[in-house]
Amino acid sequence: MSTIQTVGILGAGIMGAEIALCFANAGCKVLLKDISTEAAQKGKDRLSKPLDKAIQKGKYTEEKKVETLEKIVPLGDYQGFDTADLVVEAVFENMDLKKKLLVEVADHCKSDCIIATNTSSIPITQLGACLPADRRPLFIGAHFFAPAFIMKLVEVIPGAETSEETTLALLEACRMIGKTPIRVKDTAGFVVNRMLFAFFNEAVRLVDEGVASIEDIDTACRLGLGHPIGPLALMDMADLGMALDVSNLLKESYGDRFRFGTALRQKVYAGHIGRKAGQGWYDYRK
Numbered sequence: 001m002s003t004i005q006t007v008g009i010l011g012a013g014i015m016g017a018e019i020a021l022c023f024a025n026a027g028c029k030v031l032l033k034d035i036s037t038e039a040a041q042k043g044k045d046r047l048s049k050p051l052d053k054a055i056q057k058g059k060y061t062e063e064k065k066v067e068t069l070e071k072i073v074p075l076g077d078y079q080g081f082d083t084a085d086l087v088v089e090a091v092f093e094n095m096d097l098k099k100k101l102l103v104e105v106a107d108h109c110k111s112d113c114i115i116a117t118n119t120s121s122i123p124i125t126q127l128g129a130c131l132p133a134d135r136r137p138l139f140i141g142a143h144f145f146a147p148a149f150i151m152k153l154v155e156v157i158p159g160a161e162t163s164e165e166t167t168l169a170l171l172e173a174c175r176m177i178g179k180t181p182i183r184v185k186d187t188a189g190f191v192v193n194r195m196l197f198a199f200f201n202e203a204v205r206l207v208d209e210g211v212a213s214i215e216d217i218d219t220a221c222r223l224g225l226g227h228p229i230g231p232l233a234l235m236d237m238a239d240l241g242m243a244l245d246v247s248n249l250l251k252e253s254y255g256d257r258f259r260f261g262t263a264l265r266q267k268v269y270a271g272h273i274g275r276k277a278g279q280g281w282y283d284y285r286k
Helices: 014-025 037-045 048-056 062-070 095-106 124-128 164-176 192-208 214-224 231-238 240-254 262-269
Strands: 006-010 029-033 072-075 086-089 114-117 139-144 153-158 180-183
Touching: 006 014, 006 095, 014 029, 014 037, 014 048, 014 062, 014 072, 014 139, 029 037, 037 072, 048 062, 062 072, 086 095, 095 114, 095 124, 114 164, 124 139, 139 164, 153 164, 164 180, 192 214, 192 231, 192 240, 192 262, 214 231, 231 240, 240 262
Parallel strands: 006 029, 006 086, 029 072, 086 114, 114 139, 153 180
Antiparallel strands: 139 153
């Protein structure tokens, strides 16, 4: 496949919608699918916000915004996916759901369509095992980072049966949309999350041990390590429930160094999973 002109995105949540925006911004036609056309349209509607911010900073124009959004087609089914050159599955981190959608989309794509999964931690070979044998050489991991329209990094992860041609094509596709891809071995957590969750775990241990307050732990990381945001505030942005799920997956692969402390589990059990719930490590209800 020499040129990617049409891209299918499975999942119109925050991540899926912004991945769609990345490809539309590069001139591709994008098919944005969710459980209904209405849900997909809501995902598309949210994209005005990052574009408006870019316009305010002088990095985008109103004309370009209209042109870009027109390239995104919200869908509740797989209509048109038989024309896609690349499909990116971008639903939340649940293996059963991902496998279900990958099997579905494989039945609707042309034979040379690359199918990528935007997973942050699940091994690619394990996910790809649900696909027919002839599809597996075209299956690969593409881990985007939030917010996907802004963040430059993409981890490109070939599975055991991914062809070299597929890997090179995805690396080039990432460069085409202005990203910096890195090639990563297929291991749980890949590169960034293995480092990030070791960091998260130590921050939670500091809370458990009462070494410092939540605010002071984050302040220490911002002012002492030069991080733009502290680890506990970052977890609130991402979703504490998701963090616990990913940590459990990493623990299965690497042992207790990825076991989260008691404080995080209590937050999740109480439903205090971060910004979207109004409470996490911090209280956002004010």
